[in-house]
Amino acid sequence: MNIAVIVGSLRRDSFNVKLAHAIAKLAPREFTFKHSQIGDLPLYNQDDDANQAPAVNRLKAKITAAKGLLFVTPEYNRSVPGVLKNAIDHASRPYGQSAFAGKPAGVIGVSVGAIGTAIAQQHLRNTLAYLDVPTLGQPEAFIQVNEGLFEPDGGIGAASRQFLQSWVDRYVAWVKMHAR
Template identity: 70%
Template sequence: MSTTRIAVLIGSLRADSLNRKLALALAGLAPQDVHFEHLRIDDLPLYNQDHEGNPPESVKRLKAGIAAAQGVLFVTPEYNRSIPGVLKNAIDHASRPYGQSAWAGKPAGVIGISGGAIGTALAQQHLRNILSYLDMPTLGQPEAFIQSKEGLLDDQGRIGVDATRQFLQGWVDRYLAWVRKHAQA
């Protein structure tokens, strides 16, 4: 049985990130033949086109992680009604130089959690616009705008609310089917 590799980009650097906890919970809902690899983005320098010819090791590592994966999962908070700068920076690095984007053709999933009533709806919409330009087929349904509540997620990725667990299980199942449908050989 071959392993399906999913590159995970978490748009929060916070040690106690709700989105990191959500990413762990999603991985826990996947079958044994799926490996979720959290790609590091906290050490990427700010994108500068002058460095494209000789990118730093952190950028090479990011692009290699994306290339090795059959799909990409973006787990993002919402900052000021959009995606965090650290996530946009990672997206820009891996899309360059022009014609050498690591993103092209990679099936994507977008999800996020926040304390607000609309979850990360606006950040997800902005991210979907970017992913469309990058030629990433992105799962459209079901959408998942998760509002954090006390006891919803713990540090080990356990989901404390049965209805949320069932919803997220359905989301993971649909996302993995999407990846398998669109993954490049």
């Protein structure tokens, strides 16, 4: 079961990239998580819809080939990062040719803030609803970075493992239920 992973952070030591890799370790073996590069996408311009850049075509092909989507987003200024919104705009265009339509998704994120990425996730869910992306609603996962969240091997630490395993189990069931 091929999952396209879209992380809304370009930071070298991104907590959200770490979370994406740790989630993959909690999933069953039949799930393969393939990270989608979004940092090299040009800024979205509708004038380019008829001749999308190679980086855009690569992203759309990765999403099209996937059975499900995993969005892992930080929260910037109480919303999703611009790089993530840019990627979504590219992959959903031109109008009527969205690579996202009907693909089941999970939305999660991690932040140093007390509310995790709650508002960014809500903004992202609004966008995904418009794009016909069935998104796992419960359990919500607003993760705050704390000591021990990640093990030295990149896995989830003991204090958060049960909760995140439960989230991953629900996500896996969601994708299986919706995947075509």
